Amino acid sequence: MAELRETILRTSLELFEQKGFxxxxxxxxxAASNTSKGGFYHHFQSKDELLFVIHDTFITYVLKEAKAANEIHRSPIKKIQSIIKAFVKVFDLYKPHISVFYQESNYLKPEYEEQIKRKRDAFKQMVFQVIEEGQETGDFRKELPMEITGMAILGMVNWIYKWYSRDGKYTIDEIADVYVDIILHAVLTTNSVHEENLQSQMLERPFFTNEK
Amino acid sequence: MAELRETILRTSLELFEQKGFxxxxxxxxxAASNTSKGGFYHHFQSKDELLFVIHDTFITYVLKEAKAANEIHRSPIKKIQSIIKAFVKVFDLYKPHISVFYQESNYLKPEYEEQIKRKRDAFKQMVFQVIEEGQETGDFRKELPMEITGMAILGMVNWIYKWYSRDGKYTIDEIADVYVDIILHAVLTTNSVHEENLQSQMLERPFFTNEK
DNA sequence: ATTTAGAGACCGACTGGTTGGTCTGTATTG
DNA sequence: CAATACAGACCAACCAGTCGGTCTCTAAAT
Incomplete structure (x- = not known):
C-alpha cells in the first residue's frame, strides 16, 4: 500500500501543473488523493509546505547532477557539455515540479524561500564558473560577457518546461544534443571548433547520464 | 490630473510584480491607488480584466515590433537580428508586464486566454518562419531542427525578465547585442560567418530601434 | 445670470461564498 | 492498550464583487 504522503505529493503535483498552486x-x-483533511494535515504542516517540498526535491536533484558533472571532467568544454545535458534531461524527469516552481516560487514563505534560493544560486554560480574557466583556457570566446552568456544559457534551458512534452516530436536526448550544439557553437573560439567537440556530439549516444 | 484608470494600472502593476496577481x-x-472599491469597479469589470489588459498591451507591442522588423529587411540574417534586438529591448520597456504575464498567465479566464494565445502564437510562428527561410537560403545551418532552435531562442530571450534590471551591470542594448551575437554564432553556417554579420554588430550602434 | 436636471465619477459598508486550518472522535496497528 | 493514522464537521478569516448613495461638472431652461 502506497504511503499517503507520497500519494498526496504525486496527486497534488498533477493538479498544480494544470491549475497552479x-x-x-x-x-x-x-478528494483527488482519496483521503481527508485529517489525512492531509497529519502529513503536512500546511499547504505551503507542499509547495516547498516540491521545489526542494527538484532543486536538490539539479544541484547534485551539476556537481557530479563538474567533478567528472577537467576541460571546460566537457564540463559544460555534461552540465547542459544533465540539466536538460531534468526536464524530462521533473517537468511538473519545475512548472509549479517557476509559476509560484514567489509565494513561498520567507523561511522556505531562503533555502531554495541558496541552492539555486549555487547552481547558477557553477555555470558562471565553467564559463569563466573556459575563457581562461582559451576554449571560450573572451568577448562574451560571462553573466549575459550564463543567463542566456540558463534561460534557454529553463524555458524547456514551457514546451517540452514526452509525446512531442523530439526526445529529451535529441533536444539536449541540439542545445549542447547551439551553445558550443555560440561560445567556442574558432580554434576550438573541431569535429570532436561538435558534430560528433549530435550522433554519439549520451556520454553522461544517470541511468546505468 | 491623471486618469484613475491609468493610475490603477500603473500601481497594480508594481504590486503584482512583487507579490504576484x-x-x-x-x-x-x-489603497495604493488612492481610490475606492467603487472607483475600481467603475473602470474595470473585474480583477481578471486587469490581468488581461496588462497581458494584452505587452503582447500587442511585441507582435507589432516583430512584424515591422520582418517587413523592413529581406535577408534572414538581418531579419533575425532585427527581431531579436526588438524583442530583447521590450524587456526594458515592459518588464513588469512580462513578469506578471509569465507568472499568472494560466489563471486567465478562457475568453481572455484565447485572445492572448493567438497573438503569442503569431509571434512564435514568425521566429520559426525566419529560421526556415535562413536554412533555405543556406545562411543558417540545416542540421539544426527548426522547432528546437526556435524554442531555444525564445527561451533565452524570454528568461530576461527573471534577471534584467535597469540598474544592472549591462544596458539593454549591450544585452541585445550579445544575444544577437550568440544566436548568430549558433545558427550561421561557416560560410556565412563573416565580419559584417557578427563582430560589427557588437560595436555598431543599434541599426533598428523605435526611437527616432 | 441663476436655477435645475442629469450623467458620470467615485465612495465604502456590506455580503455571500470560499478557504486554510483545527479539533474531536474513530479505526487500525504493533 | 498505546500510539499512530485518518475521518469529517466546524470555524474564523478573508476576499471579490455589489449596491445605495454622494459629489461634481456640464448644459439646458428660465
Whole structure:
C-alpha cells in the first residue's frame, strides 16, 4: 500500500501543473488523493509546505547532477557539455515540479524561500564558473560577457518546461544534443571548433547520464 | 490630473510584480491607488480584466515590433537580428508586464486566454518562419531542427525578465547585442560567418530601434 | 445670470461564498 | 492498550464583487 504522503505529493503535483498552486484547494487535493483533511494535515504542516517540498526535491536533484558533472571532467568544454545535458534531461524527469516552481516560487514563505534560493544560486554560480574557466583556457570566446552568456544559457534551458512534452516530436536526448550544439557553437573560439567537440556530439549516444 | 484608470494600472502593476496577481487583493490595489472599491469597479469589470489588459498591451507591442522588423529587411540574417534586438529591448520597456504575464498567465479566464494565445502564437510562428527561410537560403545551418532552435531562442530571450534590471551591470542594448551575437554564432553556417554579420554588430550602434 | 436636471465619477459598508486550518472522535496497528 | 493514522464537521478569516448613495461638472431652461 502506497504511503499517503507520497500519494498526496504525486496527486497534488498533477493538479498544480494544470491549475497552479492557487487554483487548487486543499479540499480538491484531498478528494483527488482519496483521503481527508485529517489525512492531509497529519502529513503536512500546511499547504505551503507542499509547495516547498516540491521545489526542494527538484532543486536538490539539479544541484547534485551539476556537481557530479563538474567533478567528472577537467576541460571546460566537457564540463559544460555534461552540465547542459544533465540539466536538460531534468526536464524530462521533473517537468511538473519545475512548472509549479517557476509559476509560484514567489509565494513561498520567507523561511522556505531562503533555502531554495541558496541552492539555486549555487547552481547558477557553477555555470558562471565553467564559463569563466573556459575563457581562461582559451576554449571560450573572451568577448562574451560571462553573466549575459550564463543567463542566456540558463534561460534557454529553463524555458524547456514551457514546451517540452514526452509525446512531442523530439526526445529529451535529441533536444539536449541540439542545445549542447547551439551553445558550443555560440561560445567556442574558432580554434576550438573541431569535429570532436561538435558534430560528433549530435550522433554519439549520451556520454553522461544517470541511468546505468 | 491623471486618469484613475491609468493610475490603477500603473500601481497594480508594481504590486503584482512583487507579490504576484494572487498575492494582491483588490483592497490593496485600491489603497495604493488612492481610490475606492467603487472607483475600481467603475473602470474595470473585474480583477481578471486587469490581468488581461496588462497581458494584452505587452503582447500587442511585441507582435507589432516583430512584424515591422520582418517587413523592413529581406535577408534572414538581418531579419533575425532585427527581431531579436526588438524583442530583447521590450524587456526594458515592459518588464513588469512580462513578469506578471509569465507568472499568472494560466489563471486567465478562457475568453481572455484565447485572445492572448493567438497573438503569442503569431509571434512564435514568425521566429520559426525566419529560421526556415535562413536554412533555405543556406545562411543558417540545416542540421539544426527548426522547432528546437526556435524554442531555444525564445527561451533565452524570454528568461530576461527573471534577471534584467535597469540598474544592472549591462544596458539593454549591450544585452541585445550579445544575444544577437550568440544566436548568430549558433545558427550561421561557416560560410556565412563573416565580419559584417557578427563582430560589427557588437560595436555598431543599434541599426533598428523605435526611437527616432 | 441663476436655477435645475442629469450623467458620470467615485465612495465604502456590506455580503455571500470560499478557504486554510483545527479539533474531536474513530479505526487500525504493533 | 498505546500510539499512530485518518475521518469529517466546524470555524474564523478573508476576499471579490455589489449596491445605495454622494459629489461634481456640464448644459439646458428660465
Amino acid at each position: 492557487h487554483g487548487v484547494t486543499v479540499n480538491q487535493i484531498v | 494572487h498575492g494582491v487583493t483588490v483592497n490593496q490595489i485600491v
